[in-house]
Amino acid sequence: MEAQALIDAVSLRGVEYKWNGRDAFALSVGALQIPRNERLLLLGPSGSGKSTLLSLLTGVVVAQAGSLEILGQRLDALGSSGRDRFRAEHFGIIFQMFNLLPYGTVIDNVLLPLSFAPARRTRATAAGGAEGEARRLLSALGLPADIGRRRATTLSVGQQQRVATARALIGSPEIIVADEPTSALDDDRQQDFLDLLLGQIDATKATLIMVSHDRRLARHFTKVVELTDILATSQREAAAT
Amino acid sequence: MIVARLALQSLLNRWITVLLTVLAISVSVMLLLGVEKVRSGARDSFAGTVSGADLVIGARSGAMQLLLYSVFRIGNATNNVTWRSYQDIVSRAEVAWAIPLSLGDSHRGFRVIGTTPDYFEHLQYRGGQTLKFAAGTPFDDLFDVVVGSDVASRLGYSIGDTITVAHGAGSVGPGHDDLPFRVSGILARTGTPVDKSLHVSLKAIEAIHVDWRSGSRIPGQVTPADRLRQMSLPPKAITAAIVGLKSRLQVMGFQRAVNEYRAEPLSAVLPGVALQEMWGLVATAETALLGVSAMVVVTSMLGLSAMILSTLNERRREIAILRSLGARPGTVGSLLVGEATLLTVAGIAIGTAALYAVLVVARPLIDRQFGIDIGIQPPSSTDARLLLAILIGGITAGFLPAYRAYRMSLADGMMVRT
Numbered sequence: 180m181e182a183q184a185l186i187d188a189v190s191l192r193g194v195e196y197k198w199n200g201r202d203a204f205a206l207s208v209g210a211l212q213i214p215r216n217e218r219l220l221l222l223g224p225s226g227s228g229k230s231t232l233l234s235l236l237t238g239v240v241v242a243q244a245g246s247l248e249i250l251g252q253r254l255d256a257l258g259s260s261g262r263d264r265f266r267a268e269h270f271g272i273i274f275q276m277f278n279l280l281p282y283g284t285v286i287d288n289v290l291l292p293l294s295f296a297p298a299r300r301t302r303a304t305a306a307g308g309a310e311g312e313a314r315r316l317l318s319a320l321g322l323p324a325d326i327g328r329r330r331a332t333t334l335s336v337g338q339q340q341r342v343a344t345a346r347a348l349i350g351s352p353e354i355i356v357a358d359e360p361t362s363a364l365d366d367d368r369q370q371d372f373l374d375l376l377l378g379q380i381d382a383t384k385a386t387l388i389m390v391s392h393d394r395r396l397a398r399h400f401t402k403v404v405e406l407t408d409i410l411a412t413s414q415r416e417a418a419a420t
Numbered sequence: 421m422i423v424a425r426l427a428l429q430s431l432l433n434r435w436i437t438v439l440l441t442v443l444a445i446s447v448s449v450m451l452l453l454g455v456e457k458v459r460s461g462a463r464d465s466f467a468g469t470v471s472g473a474d475l476v477i478g479a480r481s482g483a484m485q486l487l488l489y490s491v492f493r494i495g496n497a498t499n500n501v502t503w504r505s506y507q508d509i510v511s512r513a514e515v516a517w518a519i520p521l522s523l524g525d526s527h528r529g530f531r532v533i534g535t536t537p538d539y540f541e542h543l544q545y546r547g548g549q550t551l552k553f554a555a556g557t558p559f560d561d562l563f564d565v566v567v568g569s570d571v572a573s574r575l576g577y578s579i580g581d582t583i584t585v586a587h588g589a590g591s592v593g594p595g596h597d598d599l600p601f602r603v604s605g606i607l608a609r610t611g612t613p614v615d616k617s618l619h620v621s622l623k624a625i626e627a628i629h630v631d632w633r634s635g636s637r638i639p640g641q642v643t644p645a646d647r648l649r650q651m652s653l654p655p656k657a658i659t660a661a662i663v664g665l666k667s668r669l670q671v672m673g674f675q676r677a678v679n680e681y682r683a684e685p686l687s688a689v690l691p692g693v694a695l696q697e698m699w700g701l702v703a704t705a706e707t708a709l710l711g712v713s714a715m716v717v718v719t720s721m722l723g724l725s726a727m728i729l730s731t732l733n734e735r736r737r738e739i740a741i742l743r744s745l746g747a748r749p750g751t752v753g754s755l756l757v758g759e760a761t762l763l764t765v766a767g768i769a770i771g772t773a774a775l776y777a778v779l780v781v782a783r784p785l786i787d788r789q790f791g792i793d794i795g796i797q798p799p800s801s802t803d804a805r806l807l808l809a810i811l812i813g814g815i816t817a818g819f820l821p822a823y824r825a826y827r828m829s830l831a832d833g834m835m836v837r838t
């Protein structure tokens with residue numbers, strides 16, 4: 180178990196990525212090391228490549244150069260379906276907004292990742308049945324008990340973010356990635372939401388990687404990184420705008 | 421399981437467009453299957469009508485024309501066969517049985533046929549069945565008539581009713597109303613033109629024309645029925661004859677003999693061959709009809725494809741969410757193919773069910789209008805092949821949006837830019 184803790188959650192070196200297209204956005208990361216159990220906040224203004232970096236970390240897109248290790252696993256050693264499987268098992272992801280499949284019930288939305296992640300399903304089942312675990316998470320995140328049957332579209336934005344959090348947490352993946360999860364919430368709700376999220380992260384001992392442009396959030400984290408310090412970006416403007 | 425349920429809920433949420441798409445597919449299925457059913461139904465119906473007859477003999481004419489007026493009772497003969505030639509021919513050793521037919525009179529729109537009791541014994545339909553009487557007996561008295569089942573049911577005739585015969589094919593006009601016939605028998609339903617015919621003896625045909633010369637009544641001449649019964653009225657001519665031979669092997673030789681008959685120009689045709697010739701003629705029309713129906717199917721498939729494609733933009737975020745949860749691009753694509761498949765299957769099911777409903781309703785109408793009884797059978801292997809082709813078409817229609825979604829999910833990464 181000691182050895183396990185020594186493996187970094189994320190280890191990046193010399194990674195380069197460019198979106199498709201002639202004058203597309205490109206980014207390169209010299210080095211980024213995120214130990215396990217870290218609560219990391221990545222700060223950067225809009226358009227600085229925060230979401231792109233998260234797509235890279237989670238293996239949704241593949242770096243053109245460099246090495247990228249997650250939990251000791253080199254992503255470039257996995258095929259595309261291997262990366263999808265890896266993401267399903269080891270990441271819980273929360274977006275800025277519109278996290279849920281709109282026509283599904285809340286409970287189906289929370290259980291959905293287990294369809295792609297057998298190990299997480301096993302863990303959730305062991306923790307008290309997949310549905311029971313989903314309900315436990317929903318109520319731990321301060322949602323009313325009867326919310327499970329409701330359609331995702333009938334929830335408020337704040338409620339949707341909590342449901343998305345329950346979905347990210349179910350089956351205890353090692354890394355929770357959050358892409359500005361609070362930016363659609365007002366200040367009070369932001370505070371509540373962060374407290375609940377961090378409480379659950381503590382409970383599962385997951386690593387949290389959150390990106391934001393809002394530096395007021397910094398005090399909740401064990402480490403804060405300015406994206407400009409680790410990223411070099413470029414994007415040639417198409418003619419003069 | 422959950423993935424499928426969510427996909428289904430997404431479908432239900434779009435139920436109006438989904439319903440319209442399914443209806444478009446059903447209509448195209450109905451059309452294609454309907455054309456095929458009517459086509460094969462007509463063929464079966466025609467083929468069943470000539471069952472068991474080896475040759476049809478008439479005055480020299482085209483094979484099809486002869487078959488049409490003698491067996492299907494469509495159109496008219498241009499010439500007759502003299503009674504003497506007929507007797508000469510059917511007395512040949514190869515002949516097992518022969519049915520003379522004398523056409524030309526009618527009763528309220530139905531044809532009246534002069535023939536012999538052999539008609540009821542030897543005429544076959546639908547795989548060798550012989551005619552059966554629903555009630556009564558063959559004609560015995562000179563003024564007895566045996567009616568087909570449609571004639572009886574449509575005109576409400578029962579045994580013992582009296583009817584009069586019109587001259588020519590019209591339902592009105594100068595008639596033989598001074599010589600009423602008595603219904604002696606009613607035939608059971610056959611689904612062939614027999615159902616729409618009235619049958620009298622050859623002598624009766626002669627009898628009702630005793631007072632007629634070249635299509636009009638001889639003024640002042642009225643021969644009473646009893647007098648006619650006593651007259652010996654040998655038929656002068658018949659219109660056609662249906663002949664069964666003792667052996668199939670003799671058909672070719674016998675046909676040649678008739679075609680080369682010296683005393684008058686005659687034709688003998690093999691009903692199967694004549695039918696083949698007829699199908700050859702209508703084949704182009706059939707193919708065109710099937711082609712048009714196939715086009716309608718293709719159109720509905722394009723509609724299906726377009727419908728799913730048009731939802732892709734609004735589902736872009738759903739796709740990104742699925743991807744972030746670990747769904748493969750292939751899984752995302754197969755959801756769309758699954759959607760197309762499901763809608764096609766629904767369309768096929770509804771279309772087929774609707775077609776059968778329509779067939780049940782339309783069957784008597786088609787029968788009355790065209791004299792074609794399209795039997796209602798379970799889907800044939802041809803039908804099954806057509807449906808399979810439609811299913812494959814539907815699945816294929818799902819591939820275009822699936823491929824788009826696949827590309828999209830790769831290009832979008834995890835976040836959808838709005």
Ligand SMILES: Nc1ncnc2c1ncn2[C@@H]1O[C@H](COP(=O)(O)OP(=O)(O)OP(=O)(O)O)[C@@H](O)[C@H]1O
Nearest residue numbers: 198199204224225226227228229230231831832833
């Ligand atoms: N799917 C894509 N295809 C091509 N270019 C993309 C794609 N996604 C993002 N980009 C480009 O990459 C650049 C960085 O975008 P990214 O979303 O990573 O920034 P961000 O820091 O997350 O911004 P925000 O705070 O607005 O979310 C932008 O210029 C954007 O146009």
Ligand SMILES: [Mg+2]
Nearest residue numbers: 229230358835
């Ligand atoms: Mg972003």
